[in-house]
Amino acid sequence: QxxxxxxxxxxxxxxxxxxxxxxxxxxxxxxSGVGMGWIRQPPGKALExxxxxxxxxxxxxxxxxxxxxxITKDTSKNQVVLTMxxxxxxxxxxxxxxxGVMGSxxxxxxxxxxxxxxxxx
Amino acid sequence: xxxxxxxxxxxxxxxxxxxxxxxENSSNIGNNYVSWYQQLPGTAPKLLIYDNNKRPSGIPDRxxxxxxxxxxxxxxTGLQTGDEADYYCGTWDSSLTDVxxxxxxxxTVL
Numbered sequence: 001q002x003x004x005x006x007x008x009x010x011x012x013x014x015x016x017x018x019x020x021x022x023x024x025x026x027x028x029x030x031x032s033g034v035g036m037g038w039i040r041q042p043p044g045k046a047l048e049x050x051x052x053x054x055x056x057x058x059x060x061x062x063x064x065x066x067x068x069x070x071i072t073k074d075t076s077k078n079q080v081v082l083t084m085x086x087x088x089x090x091x092x093x094x095x096x097x098x099x100g101v102m103g104s105x106x107x108x109x110x111x112x113x114x115x116x117x118x119x120x121x
Numbered sequence: 122x123x124x125x126x127x128x129x130x131x132x133x134x135x136x137x138x139x140x141x142x143x144x145e146n147s148s149n150i151g152n153n154y155v156s157w158y159q160q161l162p163g164t165a166p167k168l169l170i171y172d173n174n175k176r177p178s179g180i181p182d183r184x185x186x187x188x189x190x191x192x193x194x195x196x197x198t199g200l201q202t203g204d205e206a207d208y209y210c211g212t213w214d215s216s217l218t219d220v221x222x223x224x225x226x227x228x229t230v231l
Contacts, residue, residue, distance in 0.1 A: 037220070039166075047158075047166065047209055049220040063219055096165055106211040106220045107156040107171035114165050 002026035004097050004112035011118050012087050022080045022097030022112060029055055029075050035100035037108055038071065038082045040093040048093075052105060053080060060105070087119045125210055125223035132229040137200050141226045143210030144192040153212050155193040157186055160207045160225075169208075170195065197228075205230050 008020035020038070027034060038050040051071040052060040061069050070083040080097060094116045098108030126144050133139040143155065154173050158166040168177050170186035173193065185196045193210055210223040 039222075046225045047211075047222040049211075049222065052220070060218055060220075101156075101168070101171050101177075104154055104156065104171050106154070106213045107168060108166075109168045109171070109177050111165040111167070 002099055002110045004099060004110060006095060006097050006112045006115040008095075008115055008117065010116060011120065013121050014088055014119060016087050018082075018084045018087050018091070018117060020082045020084075020095055020097075020115065020117075022082075024078050024080070024097075024099070027099065029053075029073050029078070029080070031055055033102040035102075035105070036073075036080050037098050037100055038080075038095065039098060039108070040091075040095045041114075042090070042093040045093075049106075050084075050095075051082060052100065089119045091117070092119045093117060125212065125221060127208075127210060127223040127226045129224070130227045130229065132231055133200050134231050135200050135202060138196065138198045139200060139228065140197075141195045141208050141210075141228070142192060143194070143223050145212070147191070147214075153214075155186065155188055156211045157184075157193075157195045158209045158211065158222075159204075160209065162206070166209065200230050202230050204228060 004024045035054040037052045053071045068085045073080045094114040096114045097112045099110040101107035101109050124146050157170040159169050160166045169184045173188045174186040183198045187194050207225045209225050213220045
C-alpha cells in the first residue's frame with residue numbers, strides 16, 4: 001500500500017523560502033519508471049502542477065515557476081523535497097505530493113493529504 | 122500557453138448520467154493522454170481516469186473517459202449523492218515539460 005505525507009511550515013513570511021518534505025512508503029523511487037510530483041491548490045481555486053521528479057533524477061518544472069522551484073529526492077529516507085523561493089501571499093495554498101502513474105506524466109494515482117501553507121507577514 | 126476549459130458546474134438527478142467536458146485551445150489533448158480527478162470537499166484529489174479511458178483499480182465502471190480531437194469527456198452514470206464533488210481534467214504538453222489541469226467542474230446531484 002502506497003502512502004504519502006507532506007510536512008513543512010504552515011506559515012511563511014513573504015520573500016522567505018519554503019521547504020516541503022514528502023515522506024512516502026510502499027514503493028521505491030529507485031524503481032525504473034517511478035515518478036513523484038508536487039501540486040498545489042489555492043483556497044477555492046483549481047489545481048496547479050508544480051514539479052515532477054523521476055527515479056533516474058530527471059526533473060520537470062512548471063514553466064511559470066521554474067526559476068523559484070527545486071525538487072530533490074532522498075531515496076535512503078524515502079523522501080522528496082520541494083523548495084520554493086521568494087514566497088508571496090499568492091503562494092498561499094494546500095500543497096500536495098503525489099505518486100505518478102508510470103508512463104503518464106499527468107496522472108497521479110496516490111496523493112498525500114496535503115499541507116496548508118499560508119504566506120503572510 | 123495551453124488552457125484546459127471545463128464548465129464551472131453541472132448538475133443532474135440521482136440515478137441519471139452526466140458528462141463533463143474538457144477542451145483545449147491547443148493541440149496537447151489531441152496529442153497526449155488525459156486524466157480525470159475527483160475531489161470531494163476537504164480532501165485530496167482522487168484519480169478516476171488516466172490515459173483517456175483507463176480506470177485505476179477500485180474505480181467503478183460508472184466512471185468513463187473518452188477523447189476526440191482537442192476535447193475529452195468524463196461520463197458518470199448512476200449518479201449518487203456521494204458523487205457531489207469537484208472534477209478536474211489534466212494533460213501534459215507535447216514536449217513533456219508542463220503538466221496542467223483544467224479549472225474544475227462542480228457536480229451537484231440534485
